[in-house]
Amino acid sequence: MKRFFLLFIFLIIVLSVNAQKYMTKNGYIGFFSHTSTEDIKGDNNQVAGILDISTGEMVFQALIKSFHFDRALMEEHFNENYMESDKFPKSIFKGKISDLSSVDFTKPGTYDVTVDGDLTIHDVTNKISAKGSIEVVNGGINASSKFKIVPEDYKIAIPGVVRDKIDKNLELTITMKYTPIAGK
């Protein structure tokens, strides 16, 4: 049902064709955590995102299982012990550029913005606020941001043996290259 609902929303977006909405299905979210023994790094290049430049609304969706790690064992632990991706396969962010007036979408250039919204990870939703930048380029819009979250806020349990070794904060990097939704 939920998927049809999403498809329905998506259809509405596509049918209300105008150049106000931009999307990508090849967005990037990476996370990074430094520990005393080694760095933990996961990459996801299959992030779907929609940006409405008339309202500043942004939506991101990602599958947890799409995060890729160099070490197979790390990927397994990430999915099974920490994110429980069989139970909670998706992560979603819904938010808004709060200072939309500072961006001139008609003029190529880079603009600093602040995005506020709800981030759902591991079935726990928290309000977040992140600084980022919007780059208006020929034929599209690039958005990027780097901010920190605390795994405990999302009820992600870190076992006692490694808790002291892992940095309390996890750094997220987001890079999206949007193109106008087909049809213009």
Next chain:
Amino acid sequence: MKPYVKVALFVVLIIAVSGILYALILYNKKHPDTSKVKPDFIITAAALQKEFEDAEAAASAKYIKKILEVSGSVSSVTQADSNNVNISLKSGNDLSSVICTFATADPSKFKAGDEITIRGECSGFLMDVLLNNCAIVQKRK
């Protein structure tokens, strides 16, 4: 030292060494090389997408974490970040496709319209069926 003590020590040593070796092997385990492993399923991009669209739960249970060999027509090739390239394969639905992520730049030589076969590990369904850890099996003309 009595002979049985020696034997016992030796056994303990063997167990300890193999334990450490096993842990090291696990720790350094690589992802399966999808260009070489045998696929669990061989399917077209259109059929795979349809299965997920019609019954996501059943398709998820059937395909997630399995190695799929998927053939189809390239709809787009995107240079993703961090040295990854995404290839989308057309399905019967214009709004949804099969997106395959490669950790090499090699697939960037392909272009829309090419008929190819890709082997990758299924991560599930978002708006599209997602495959990771992909390799090109062959290019068909």
